[in-house]
Amino acid sequence: MSGFCFSVKSPAEQLELLVTGCETVVTREELLKKLEKNRPLRIKLGADPTAPDLHLGHSVVLRKMRQFQDLGHKAIFIIGDYTTLIGDPTGQNKTRPMLNAEQIKQNATTYFQQAGKILDMSPDKLEIHYNSEWLATMSFADVIRLASQMSVARMLERDTFEKRYKAGEPISVHEFLYPLMQGHDSVCIKADVELGGSDQLFNNLVGRDLQRDAGQEPQCVMILPILEGLDGVEKMSKSKGNYIGLSDNPTDIFGKTMSISDALMEKWYRLLLNAQPTGHPMDAKKTLAQKLVAQYHGEAAGAQSREEFEKRFSKQDYSAAETLAVPAEVWIVELVEKTGKFKSRGDIRRLIQQGGVTIDGQKITDDKAKLTVNPGQILKAGKLVVVKLSCV
């Protein structure tokens, strides 16, 4: 471990820092004891190779991981290539498609490209494993042994299972294996701490039991709150479409952030900036948006997005809008379709008929209209789409 530089902070100071923002810590005392050992701790985080598009929801946990790294601890990443065969029963996922090795590698690469915006990627701070490393070679007898360490009653305690059971929804037996596999991961990498979102509490606690059974000191479990998505109600997720991706462009990050509710803004402040909103809600939101852009695209981009936003919406100045090249003579529906933001022409017709489309501020409500486009005209379609037109 050459050049290793351990934190200068005392265990107690580290504890305070690390615990802030967590929803649950199992347990503070144990964590303190581990920190007092004065060695780099192994901090586990599982990643699902099916979702290569990371968003702000993931960033909450990743930021916590970064904090550990900055204090001198080691991030242990598990790519759940094998657990993915089952699919985490958390949430309403049914059966997931099996991914081949090639896809998984690809997804993992994308994952770390994005996670790298938050994590310290240097090799002495980050270790990566695929859980097929140990799960794929287990025999059926091994699996039975693993399964015998958990009772059905305990499984059913689990929130999602309990709900589904009571609601008369199907639960497949193999879903019970998921927490066991994840817990087994902790044994195999000798995790000191496991991080996760609040839906992971149960899974992570299973890891403690399995470690204890294996004669290891149980890992601490640190649970971070779930970040609600743009709608302010549901957990941020790609499939719900209520997310801001880490690789979204500055304009989108800013725009999407501005559309969240005031109530949600406070939570985002807490989880994403470790701060509190101040001043007029709109200004506070602009600041939030600016800082989020800055986190992923740099300070300059943050300031620029704000400026553009203000120009665009406060001053109605669209000079900075993207340019869209179109034929000089177009059917209005086709014109809007060119923006690529709508799923069907029926959708576009509806939008037009309802007055959601304007050109240079002029509402177009006839979905049969043919237009002659003058370069430089501004097309607005719905709330978010604004482009400047040019002729082909």
Add this chain to the structure above:
RNA sequence: GGGGAGGUACCGAAGUGGCCAAACGGGGCAGACUGUAAAUCUGCUGGCUUAUGCCUUCAAUGGUUCGAAUCCAUUCCUCCCCA
């Protein structure tokens, strides 16, 4: 193994031979109002080159019928009760 109840659009849920592209609610989108917020009100919400038109949809396949989400047969899937 026996008995019962089901599978309808993004979700929940009506519909049991034509008036069904399918009630209603939620969600989503849009308009008004705003701070591109919330709340509220209104409209839209399968697809199609522009359509009192065509095409695809009510688990799957086949059948009855002028006509099927609705009737029949077979298959697949789920839940509950009993063993």
